[in-house]
Amino acid sequence: MNELKLSILDLLKEDARLSAATIATMLGATEEEVSAAIAEMEQDHVIVKYATVVNWSKVDDEKVTALIEVECTPERGRGFENIAERIYLYPEVKSVYLMSGAFDLLVEIEGKNLKEVASFVSNKLSTIESVISTKTFFILKKYKQDGIIFEEFEDDHRLLVSP
Amino acid sequence: MIKDEEKPKVALADPSRSDGMQRYLASHAREIPPSGIRRFFDLVSASKDKDIITLGVGEPDFVTPWRVRDAAVYSLEKGKTQYSPNAGMLELREAIGQYLYNQFNLTYDPGKEMVVTVGGSEGIDLALRALIEPGDEILVPEPCYISYSPITSLSGGVAVGIETFAEDEFKLTPESLRAAITPKSKILVLCYPSNPTGAIMTYEEMLPIAKIVEEHDLIVISDEIYAELTFNGKHASFASLPGMKDRTILVSGFSKAFAMTGWRMGYACGHPDLISAMLKIHQYTIMCAPTMGQVAALEALTKGGLEEKDRMMESYNQRRRLVVQGFRDMGLDCHEPQGAFYAFPSIRSTGLTSEQFAEKLLLEGKVAAVPGHVFGKGGEGFLRCCYATSVAQLTEAMERINLFLRSLE
Numbered sequence: 001m002n003e004l005k006l007s008i009l010d011l012l013k014e015d016a017r018l019s020a021a022t023i024a025t026m027l028g029a030t031e032e033e034v035s036a037a038i039a040e041m042e043q044d045h046v047i048v049k050y051a052t053v054v055n056w057s058k059v060d061d062e063k064v065t066a067l068i069e070v071e072c073t074p075e076r077g078r079g080f081e082n083i084a085e086r087i088y089l090y091p092e093v094k095s096v097y098l099m100s101g102a103f104d105l106l107v108e109i110e111g112k113n114l115k116e117v118a119s120f121v122s123n124k125l126s127t128i129e130s131v132i133s134t135k136t137f138f139i140l141k142k143y144k145q146d147g148i149i150f151e152e153f154e155d156d157h158r159l160l161v162s163p
Numbered sequence: 164m165i166k167d168e169e170k171p172k173v174a175l176a177d178p179s180r181s182d183g184m185q186r187y188l189a190s191h192a193r194e195i196p197p198s199g200i201r202r203f204f205d206l207v208s209a210s211k212d213k214d215i216i217t218l219g220v221g222e223p224d225f226v227t228p229w230r231v232r233d234a235a236v237y238s239l240e241k242g243k244t245q246y247s248p249n250a251g252m253l254e255l256r257e258a259i260g261q262y263l264y265n266q267f268n269l270t271y272d273p274g275k276e277m278v279v280t281v282g283g284s285e286g287i288d289l290a291l292r293a294l295i296e297p298g299d300e301i302l303v304p305e306p307c308y309i310s311y312s313p314i315t316s317l318s319g320g321v322a323v324g325i326e327t328f329a330e331d332e333f334k335l336t337p338e339s340l341r342a343a344i345t346p347k348s349k350i351l352v353l354c355y356p357s358n359p360t361g362a363i364m365t366y367e368e369m370l371p372i373a374k375i376v377e378e379h380d381l382i383v384i385s386d387e388i389y390a391e392l393t394f395n396g397k398h399a400s401f402a403s404l405p406g407m408k409d410r411t412i413l414v415s416g417f418s419k420a421f422a423m424t425g426w427r428m429g430y431a432c433g434h435p436d437l438i439s440a441m442l443k444i445h446q447y448t449i450m451c452a453p454t455m456g457q458v459a460a461l462e463a464l465t466k467g468g469l470e471e472k473d474r475m476m477e478s479y480n481q482r483r484r485l486v487v488q489g490f491r492d493m494g495l496d497c498h499e500p501q502g503a504f505y506a507f508p509s510i511r512s513t514g515l516t517s518e519q520f521a522e523k524l525l526l527e528g529k530v531a532a533v534p535g536h537v538f539g540k541g542g543e544g545f546l547r548c549c550y551a552t553s554v555a556q557l558t559e560a561m562e563r564i565n566l567f568l569r570s571l572e
Contacts, residue, residue: 011481015554022558025488026481156552160531161219162205163309163358 003045004029005037005114009046012038013147016050057142059104065094065110065142066117068125069103069135083130092120103135113139166225195313197539203521204515205227206529216560218548221358223504224550224565225422227459228471233456234462246377247454249446251279251430255457258432258464263420267390267400269413275435278442279428279452279460284390286414286431289313289441290384291350295320295340304335305539306507310357312539323348329498333362333541337371342491344379351381353401359538359547360507361483361500366399373404383411388429389503391420391472394480398502402432412441419503421463426456479504482557486550489561493568504551507535511544513571521546530560530566545563 007027011018020038024031041047056063070087074080080098083127088096088108095108107125111117126134142150168522207219244440250256256273263269271277280286287310297302297319305324312322325343327333351372355364364372367492376383385401396455402411416429429452432440445451462468483500490497490508497508510520517534524546525531535545550557 018554022554025485026554028484034370079212150472156224158217158222158224159204160207160215161200161533162221163198163200 002037004033007043007048008034009041012047012050053146053148055142057150061112063110064104064113064117065108065139066121067137067139068107068109069122069137070105070107070125071103071132071134072105072128073130073132075106075130083128084130087125090120094119115134171313191317191319195316198309198313200309200533203537204529206522207525212529213528213532215448215525216552216554216556216563218550218557218560219482219531219533220551220552222424223419223422223475223551224345224553225475226422227423227426228468229425230467231421231459231462232466232473234553238455238458243454243458243532245454247279247451247457249451250277250442251452252454252457252461255461255464255507256280257432258461259432262464263400263413263432267398268403269408269432271413272435276438277430277432278438278445279430279447279457280414280416281429281449281452282418282427283386283416283429284310285445285449286388286412286416286429286441287311287384289444290412290414290431290433290437291315291320292318293437293440294350294382294384296349298347300345300347301350301352302340302343302348302381303352303539304354306333306357306359306545307354308536309353309538311354320350320480321347324540326571327360327362329496329507329545332498332501333357333360333507334364335372336384337375340372340375341443344375344381348379348381350384351376352384352386354386354388356393356398356502356505358389358504359533359535359542360498360544361503361505362498363393363501365396366404369399369401369404373401373407376410377406378385381410385411385413387413387415389419390415392476392504394483394500395501396434396480414438417460417463420475421460421468422475423459423463426453426459428456428460429441449462449536482550482552482554485554486548486561487558489557490564491549493561493565495568504549506548506550507545508548509544512548513568517543517545523571524564524567527570528563529530530563531569 008023021031024034032127032145072083075082083100084096084105091109092109093107094110097106099106109117109120111120121134121136256277259277260271260273263271291314295315295318299320301320301322303322303324304327315322323343325339327335345497355362381403387400390398399414402408402413412431412433414431417423419495487497487499489505495508497506500506510517513520517536521534523530533547535542535547
């Protein structure tokens with residue numbers, strides 16, 4: 001990937017609302033170059049979507065998130081692909097990773113409450129044929145996610161004017 | 164912040180106190196003019212308007228990288244709270260020597276040619292105090308950082324401002340340097356990249372300056388605190404010019420490049436004869452720079468610390484382009500700053516003085532920026548705007564300045 005595209009991604013990752021014109025000025029490129037690069041990256045699914053990072057703990061209808069370690073038997077020829085797909089197609093599933101180490105898939109699940117998550121694990125996840133075992137870990141507090149710190153800082157301690 | 168009701172009553176002004184103490188002050192202390200920045204700071208603070216966006220700061224908006232802070236915390240936990248050698252921890256001086264060689268091709272002996280100071284500011288103070296005899300003239304290209312002239316007068320020296328111009332991108336020209344030299348000239352102070360103009364001087368541009376320095380047997384104090392903040396090619400140190408190493412006292416520090424302003428960590432390098440004299444003053448006045456700060460500075464010079472620095476530089480560069488373009492789009496002349504983190508647009512087209520403009524902008528436009536005249540000759544008609552602030556704040560500030568300009572029409 002070329003340098004312009006990487007720089008654009010760096011900026012958009014921090015603020016997806018930056019306009020192509022602003023990005024162009026910041027990077028010393030033309031607006032056309034930036035728009036074309038963004039369009040190309042959208043086309044290639046390098047940029048998948050422009051989403052909002054939400055601190056759900058501040059929202060009244062709080063959500064429950066759990067990480068689940070899944071141990072399963074891979075299928076001949078397909079490895080974990082089929083099983084992963086059967087899992088990630090559920091809307092409750094926020095992310096699925098194939099892991100090295102003691103278990104195989106790490107699944108992040110979001111639900112309205114504890115009961116909902118527990119029922120998903122017991123009724124949907126554990127019942128998949130090749131799943132051998134699951135271990136569920138509920139997330140109690142999110143401190144940092146995708147490089148963003150949720151804790152609120154009093155952000156600028158600088159003197160208003162200094163030499 | 165201490166709440167008002169908790170403040171000790173004895174610290175409040177006592178009306179019964181006599182006003183007669185001024186007479187004890189030494190004339191050199193009494194006669195230092197109050198800083199124009201300070202005046203403006205008071206004005207901004209007095210407004211108490213939470214909505215003001217400030218472009219008036221002179222420091223990075225980054226917090227010191229965590230690995231650097233962590234190193235200092237760890238050293239405190241380990242009880243490293245003692246004095247260090249006067250010149251600073253040898254390990255740190257060695258790391259500075261290595262860093263100066265890698266970055267700027269400078270070779271200094273950490274044993275004899277280096278002193279770790281309390282910020283670059285102390286380095287400037289030590290250098291000026293070690294060199295100035297009463298009556299000596301100190302040549303200072305202006306607009307410039309505000310401390311050279313007051314410190315010079317504390318030693319009985321005379322600061323001679325050399326005006327630089329936007330047409331020359333605020334560089335010192337050989338002609339203007341020559342014109343300012345008298346038989347009393349002793350020191351040339353250089354501060355490039357420049358606070359407040361963002362000007363730099365390239366190796367080639369400094370060569371004729373070096374020739375004049377040699378001809379007139381001058382010594383140079385080169386304040387290179389912004390050396391890491393150059394945006395089109397690497398900074399050239401004045402000390403790296405042929406024959407200039409012995410004639411130059413290099414002053415620098417960690418504040419700007421590593422976002423470490425509050426730590427007050429700096430250093431000065433130069434000929435052993437000069438450094439040993441500076442070290443004497445340092446040991447009698449300061450003893451040594453704070454040890455925990457030195458530990459932090461050492462961490463900043465490791466691989467990880469330098470990588471964080473590079474990341475910050477790229478971010479300044481992006482914001483520099485944004486601000487310069489912003490000023491030009493609203494019709495203000497703005498030369499392209501090649502270093503530091505300031506834009507220095509001209510506000511002459513408005514017909515206001517820089518002080519009037521800055522005050523009105525503060526009160527009506529709700530943006531604080533420093534009026535150029537406080538930085539000496541050639542600063543009138545300009546405004547120092549620090550772009551080390553978030554893109555969202557900068558964008559908002561640019562919109563406000565634009566609206567303010569339209570309101571003046």
